[in-house]
Amino acid sequence: MYLTQIQTSSKMYPLFLGKSIIPQLPLVIRQVKPNVSKIMIITDQQVDVMYGMKLTSLLSKSFSICKYVMPKGEKSKNFMEFYKCLTFALEQKLDRQSLIIALGGGVVGDLAGFVAASYMRGISWIQVPTTLLAHDSAVGGKVAINHPLGKNLIGAFYQPDAVLYDIDFLYTLPKKELKSGFAELIKHALISKDSFYEWLKNNVCSIDDLKEDTLAYAIRKGIEIKASIIKEDEKENDIRTYLNFGHTLGHAIEAEKGYGEISHGEAVVIGMVFALRIGREMQISDINIDELEQWLTYLGYNTRICPSLSSNRLIERMKQDKKNKSNQIHMVILKNVGSPMMMNVDESIISTVLKASSQIVER
Template identity: 50%
Template sequence: MEPTLTIRSSSGEYPIWVGANIRKQAGMLLKDILSGKSKVLIVTDRKVGSAYLTEVSEAFAPFLPVETAVLPAGEETKSFTQYENLLTKALEKGLDRQSIIVALGGGVIGDIAGFMAATYMRGIPFIQMPTTLLAHDSSVGGKTGINHPLGKNMVGAFHQPKAVLYDTNTLLTLPDEEWRSGFAEMIKHAYISNQEFVELLKKKVQSISDLKSDQIKDLLTRSIQVKADIVQDDEKESGVRGYLNFGHTLGHAIEKNIGYGGLTHGEAVVIGILFSMKVSNALQLSAWDVESEEKWLKELGYPVNKHKDLSHKELIETMKKDKKSSKGQIRMVLLPETGKPMIAAVEEKVIQNVLADK
């Protein structure tokens, strides 16, 4: 089976496979990457592990000795404590520089397992096996990391995977809120890339159930390609890769202030996307019909007004700690028009007014 896509970056290139039930062929598809390695450590969480760990372990077993590490499920797992536990597990299992990590799970597992791989013995290879729709974004591009109590993803490293194996059948057991969360990143990719993609999503996806069909592979592939093109141009986020943070400045602040788990990541990002459109309008950079955009997102079930229950002052203080911000000045991705994102400093007064719908 040929790869669906190939990602190219300054660190090298790596294949992405997208297809149904390919988790059961993991060892065979990845045999060239596994060649010469000493052992594999599959990192997963309890929820994903109960469903897929046995068969994924069996897929790798003919090629390498298999070790496993099962972490708690949830955003709280991206912590210093669990990171240290993972390093300890790797040392206890005798992993060396010729070992390889497999991240089997959603974005949380991909982030922490990737960061562990980036830092264990100064860096060993890893493979992404995402099991959520949201992880189609985070599994590509090499961003890894954990959270700090004062901010999300504040500790991390760029460490590209050796491959991404995306079994679309693992999505079928996801609840609607997880489909919605992942679809938010597709929406983001569409708005920062081109109007045709936006219109395609609006036409094809009128409800979340529309995603649970054969069309998901094509939509996933198209969305991943947007990210692949950007990563190829800017692997370390010194320029255009920052556009992938569209919707995330307020989104991350909402997550932090509402408490991780209070909203899904994608639900928070959608609120952030609409907020960026409103700020773009307020700065007279654009003429978004935000009500129209909001209508479609509401019909898909996104809680677009959830942030209004939060302290605007606390949201702004958290936004100032965003990685794009500088010297306490909020910088965010704005969107003058579809496919034309930009990063700009925004005065606090403008942020205040838009949050207050003034």
């Protein structure tokens, strides 16, 4: 089992990573919350069918527990589901010594973390990720819900008390979910100065290669890269914005298509390639985009923008991104692998590259 400490300006907490480590969860709870009064598990319908009973049985031997099951998917990250979770917590009489466990992927973690941050002005919570994508969202304390005008616009920075990441959960994931999660690993590799990007290209020629030691190493590297960034900048005032590489357009695509119609990772891949094209258009990027795009295509990703999406509407969505200032679009651009920078990008350049990235029909 791999153990590391996630350090931020507000808190330090342990992250456990390994195979078949879920039985260690009661011990972890006793370590981080020895006087816990009650535990509320928040999960979704699909994860509950697969693992809900196992976790309930494990914890009920030692703790008073209750469980809230939300609908599966990005569309559940909304005000109503947030309200329902809080209502359930009140009905179950959770207090300030209670603990929330987020059992699931990024959607569950984002919603459960925001509930924990809000309930009685903040109670303890633990992340138990069940997806590859959650290697990114489970670390760093960004919790949020979506708004029809944009993704993750309502939320907080609220660190968990621990993260327990059992790789066994990932072996039941469909390939589409693995692809979504692997996109964030690619992002971490591209913004990192070490050789992780080359390692990925050399060791992952197919999504089917994500297993055993290869999968464990990739997750560990992705977490280490993110942890090193949030240690320096917990609340996204500086270098943490680099973790949004590919997300400016990616979030716009998710919102415009409708949350859940395209996976987060698939949208981020399109966004990363788009950001690299922006860098090339501005003559500041030296990355071999064709080589990257060939590898991504071989892995099964689409790198082009859906032709049914309007460039004007995508630009308006991009203007609502959290990184923007004075209604100007700020994007993470890469000069080289490991050399990200935040830049204000003129709308005319964005429009030009959008049109070159697909045959978008103006509406």
